[in-house]
Amino acid sequence: MSKKVLIIGGVAGGASTAARLRRLDETLEIIIFERGEYISYANCGLPYYIGDVIKERDALLLQTPEAMMAKFNIDVRVNHEVLSIQREVKEVTVKNGKTGEEYREAYDTLLIATGSSPIKPPIPGIDGPGIYTLWTVPDTDRIKQFVREQKPKKAAIIGGGFIGLEMAENLHAAGCQVTVIEMQNQVMAPMDYEMAQLVHENMRMNHVRLELGDGVKEFRQKEGATTILLQSGKTVEADIVILSIGIKPNSELARKSGLTLNAKGGIVVDEFLKTSDPSIYAVGDVIEVEEYVSKNRTMIPLAGPANKQARICADNIAKEYGLLAGKPEKYNGTQGTSIAQVFDLTAAATGVNEKTLTSWGKELNRDYYIAIINQKSHAGYYPGATPLTLKLIFNQEGKIFGAQIVGQDGVDKRIDTIATTLRLGGTVHDLAELELAYAPPYSSAKDPVNMLGFVAENILSGLVSIVGWNELENLAQSGSEDYIILDVGEDLERMAFSIPNSCHIPLGQLRKRYQELDKEKLIIPYCAIGVRAYNAARILMNLGFKNVKIFPGGTTFYKSVF
């Protein structure tokens, strides 16, 4: 008799597993239960529909139950919530939301792909009108309707994660004056502070008010608007509030049925995506994954991983039933490659960031090293090139821990080549060697990623040292006189901007004038980009200066960070 596979959750993980499974075998009975009204929708597109970037609501709905039946012979039951799992008898209890009817359905294999839901902490007033979370199509419809009908003038976003920032942008596009409130001192948690500063600067330029390092104490309703009281005592007025504080896995079902969960409620699966019950698999936001770089187990709720896990899971189910040849496939972990468009900028990250490394007790310039550079998105002489700031974190052996990139254009490409190198176990030496496509509209003969590799190699071989932005800040505050900030730019550049208390020797004069500098002091050369600073550092070091560190990323970066 043909086997029966039940799937709980009909979006990224669930629908993709079902589709692949059907392709592998025609005889399996496959039923998807989805508690919501829609399956296979584009969660990631929802903010853009609110901002009218995506015009057609239908564009968000990639599949209907009818189409899934016709194309894949899959029985999709929307408005059907799975209430419990009876593992002993391999059954689930389902409630038909339309009729109220409850029934049981037996399975040979069960897949839990229930995703995650936004957190709503018990803040006074959080359930008031005009306060929304954005996670599903109905959420979107509600917000869209509110925006259309109420034409809110002021919007507050609670939480500066990527969904919060996408909403900031899209509500700004919809005509709102936007405030983002974030507990941490920065938005975009995957980025380190100094990189996030580039994003902050651009958001402020776009007239977004940022309340960082501050949390919500209370929401108060007043004449159809919300007054948000912050921990600091400040208040923010808003006609519409979007909560994007964080998410939790939808693992209640799994918990109740006694499956092993981690401390955050994530379902623990083995490398083959099987839960602690040999008949139950789980994929997507609801599971705990291995973080690819550290091999630590954690939660990384992203669509790409969910889709990939789904395909592997389908293969493993099919293999279990002898419907596909070969050994079960491993899911090799998630590296957390992520990207977001935030006003004029794109911010992207992959792997582990510096904050995480320091939280593990790792020390800069001992356990890990950092390269930060500023490069053009493509050849500078070809029109339209814009600056990219790239940060690479690596160790003495050249192993890559992670990278972060902020810029207007070409960010996605560079994070992808680094993510690929990281995935394949490549080192900074490989970054230096990558042969990437070059013609003037696309890149430079030395792609920014190659350049990052060069700089990292130079750091490791002692050709250059970099002063951290916080090191510089500490120096400035220490009142020490043992260091010299050296501007090696041209006169005209210096007239436009200079770092306070810096002295000035243009690079072209350095060989003649280096004796003006005290060899005993720490010399910190800088310029607009960082390349002349590096060349200056090399001259000084070759002339016997022992303590030279460049300020990476140049003056643009300096201005954003400080």
Add this chain to the structure above:
Amino acid sequence: MSKKVLIIGGVAGGASTAARLRRLDETLEIIIFERGEYISYANCGLPYYIGDVIKERDALLLQTPEAMMAKFNIDVRVNHEVLSIQREVKEVTVKNGKTGEEYREAYDTLLIATGSSPIKPPIPGIDGPGIYTLWTVPDTDRIKQFVREQKPKKAAIIGGGFIGLEMAENLHAAGCQVTVIEMQNQVMAPMDYEMAQLVHENMRMNHVRLELGDGVKEFRQKEGATTILLQSGKTVEADIVILSIGIKPNSELARKSGLTLNAKGGIVVDEFLKTSDPSIYAVGDVIEVEEYVSKNRTMIPLAGPANKQARICADNIAKEYGLLAGKPEKYNGTQGTSIAQVFDLTAAATGVNEKTLTSWGKELNRDYYIAIINQKSHAGYYPGATPLTLKLIFNQEGKIFGAQIVGQDGVDKRIDTIATTLRLGGTVHDLAELELAYAPPYSSAKDPVNMLGFVAENILSGLVSIVGWNELENLAQSGSEDYIILDVGEDLERMAFSIPNSCHIPLGQLRKRYQELDKEKLIIPYCAIGVRAYNAARILMNLGFKNVKIFPGGTTFYKSVF
């Protein structure tokens, strides 16, 4: 005493080696001889300056001799041609082009970075007026002046390589009606025929006349214009002719001094970029390199490799003199990643193409396999997504031989992730696993490169077979009745287009109607993109059809290729 390094050639390879070398050491005496008037210029930008995309001529000149002196303390002698190398005494003979004076200069280490030059075959009339090659700044000035003053209406480009095509585009932008004449049956040699067809189609849409598979017999001058007689007997009229037939290494100096050259005149170097003389290095277009995939030795004249070789060469020179610690560095070969913007399209390639594999006697579906897919540049529901056609060549073990991509947007990113995977020895399984940055403006949850990996895996595991475009053509011409071309698209799609002699069962009806198909025949499902064809193939194969092959890339691709 400090060592003396002489460098012949002051552009990509030469200037970059000099700059790095100076950063490694202050004491070396470094002299660059450049026979032209300019150093460090953007060769790759020249076509765009002619088309007025790059407005400022100065933008092309990245460094001047004065700046190189000021910043790098490098003695740059422009208008100085090296006439010969006296290896026995380690000297070169130099001619000062301004004064006519000849002199000798001694070296400890010599670097040959003389690049390459365009070929001018002995075709009658090839030296006539209005016939140009484009390689240097003066070449560019001449063409630019001609265009400005003569306002040519008709342009002919001889040779459909990437420089030829860039010139086609830029002369088109400058108002010319353009004809491209190419001996092969396709432009863009790095691409295979069916991929080049996408480029041909777009060029024709842009009113470029293509004369493929035809060569020039003679150039005749008539009333200030050129009549080009082709081998076929056709003629092409042109007010301006650009020759971009091919290039040859500038290795005359090396040959005369007895250095080892290959059959094509390329200087043979070891893995450390040293020539057959232990005091002479060579980098850039003038050298023979190891092709990364096959390990065959060949010539690959590109700016990225030239720049990377330069850095390695500088390090090896410095290491030889004990100015830098460590073992000499290897240059690990060139994989030929290349890209060009051609009208509305970008075409890119990396690694080895199918033509090359077949020229080595390799056989499709035995020695290598092919996946061709059609995917959107980013999530289809987010505005502005455009189609990409991707071709991947790989073997039974999943090893990647090469890839080619054509599309409007996002081509560079995808060729770069594949080039990175190839470089790091990754397989098609790695492509499937890559965790690339996804948000709707940038990609899909399954990036086109992941998708290419999926399809390749499916081919290797026998889940799907692909019919080659030439196989289909052969079938059609054979008059065989043993195959069925099956349109699985919707009725509306079929009204708009169908492959001749195809039959039609929409995917959603296939499970009910598959008995209309003869199980003994080869079934070739197709649809607009290829995804439904694949799903149809899986249904049929699961229902016992033994011989099913999909037409990859869908109807758009079909229309371009045939």
